[in-house]
Amino acid sequence: MREMQLSVGRITVILGVITYIAALYIAYIYLISPAYSYYQLTNLHPSLWVTILSSLLAVLPSFWLEYRVQRPSQVIYWTLYLFAYIPVIIIPDFIRVDALDSFWIFKLVVFAGLMILYFFSKISLIELPNTNFPVAAVNVGIFIGMSLLYAVMIKAYGFHINPVSFKEVYGVREVYRSETGRIAGYAVTWLSKIMDMFMITIGIMRGQLLLLFVGIFGQVYVYSVSGHKSVVLSMGLLFVILFCLRKSGRTFGISFVWFMVAFVVLAFLVDIFNDNIALTEIFTRRMLLLPGALSSLFFDFFSTHEKTYLGHSILGFFVDYPYKASPSHLIGFTYFGSEEMSANVNMWADAYSAFGYVGVIAFSVLLGCVLWLYDSIAQKRNFVLSVALMVMPAWSLVDSSFIIALFTNGIVIAMGLNYLYRSDLWEGNEHVSAKNISNPV
DSSP states (O other): OHHHHHHHHHHHHHHHHHHHHHHHHHHIIIIIHHHHGGGTOOOOOOOHHHHHHHHHHHHGGGGTOOSSOOSHHHHHHHHHIIIIIHHHHHGGGGTOSSTTSTHHHHHHHHHHHHHHHHHHTTSOOOOOOOOOSOHHHHHHHHHHHHHHHHHHHHHHHOOOOOOOOGGGHHHHHHHHHHHOOHHHHHHHHHIIIIIHHHHHHHHHHHTOHHHHHHHHHHHHHHHHHHOOHHHHHHHHHHHHHHHHTTGGGTTHHHHHHHHHHHHHHHHHHHHHHHTSOHHIIIIIIIIIIHHHHHHHHHHHHHHHSOOOTTTTTTTTTTSOOOOSSOHHHHHHHHHHOOSSOOOOOOHHHHHHHHHTHHHHHHHHHHHHHHHHHHHHHHTTSOHHHHHHHHHHHHHGGGSSOHHIIIIITOHHHHHHHHHHSOGGGSTTOOOSSGGGOOSOO
16 A cells, blocks of 8 residues: 555656656747747757756656655755756757767766756755754844844845835845845845744744734845845745645655646646736746756856856955956856846855856755754754745755855754754754654645
8 A cells, every 4th residue: 555655656746847847848849938038038949859858857856856845854855856956957949059079978967967957855854953042042142143233234235115016026126236235145045045934934833923023024124125035935835845745745746746737737728818928927037947957057157268267256365266246247248148147046056156166066965954953953953944944045056056055045054043043943843853843734
């Protein structure tokens, strides 16, 4: 009976991934490419055999990917698989003159990188000692830390709650860029990606409406100041992931895949009915299709130009950086003609721009080590909270480098916070391991 259940679950996952890929193809061909062909999102009509070959490579990991999640890293793996890996494999075929050129080597190396992450999710975890800090002291420290971050924001931008529609965010972003310094930028990122999500999740799981209100109100404030659509979308993604973690995480992969299918298809149908591309543009193009296409542009440029060797980043003291702009701004200017455009791309394409194929493998190994360490921390903490803390910083790997996600976007902070905050001491908490996701969501 158990074998039958496993077989049905696996088939459901595979069918979901196939449907997801088909939905992305349809959205790109019939809505996105006709409207954004001027924006490098062209349709050069790859052959049927190329499309089938890319689709097979995109579907292949679903044959062994764990849909019963037991570690936070497995949730991150699913996020990278659906948001980054699949678009990288299938979308560049439409914008490349020869869809079977050397970019296929990049695809295979990215596949190897994804398999490295899968390998690390199978390694036995280590036992880490619990912190001896008093619980009250940690709670006070969290309160003080959040207060300081909000104080930095209020000092830099003032306090105003005025969320605008997605069509009006560009004016807000222009003001935000002109007023943002490095410290204020960190405050915005850490609040929106970590601390507010931390409050929302605890508020939901513990039934503490005040914390839930604080987290949501904080996200509304950050969105009012920055105009970043990702702030709103991140709350939606958090709620979806929390919902999919029901039933002790036994069907997470199945639920997550079909939720993604539903979002893509629903956006497409609504846009067809309204004769526009508003929802598909916001959700499918920006979050899924564009980062996949940009991977192709990064590959083309850095295959024929000097690699960055992180000269613009942590190795700036040791390496002469050959360009005047960051890689994302360099690609923005080269292919889109805008000095202000930041062509943000996933961690694998950025790794290629730094060290070529070796970089893709190396940064996959580093990410695997980080996630393995986080799993070791999380095995003694509430699993759902551990996922919620990490999913937003890790989601940034879809459109930023490993280094930026690790430090600027807060993976390190999420690790430290999960270690210090003793969620395993919650009254009535049964969830010290992933198999006990019993808290109501």
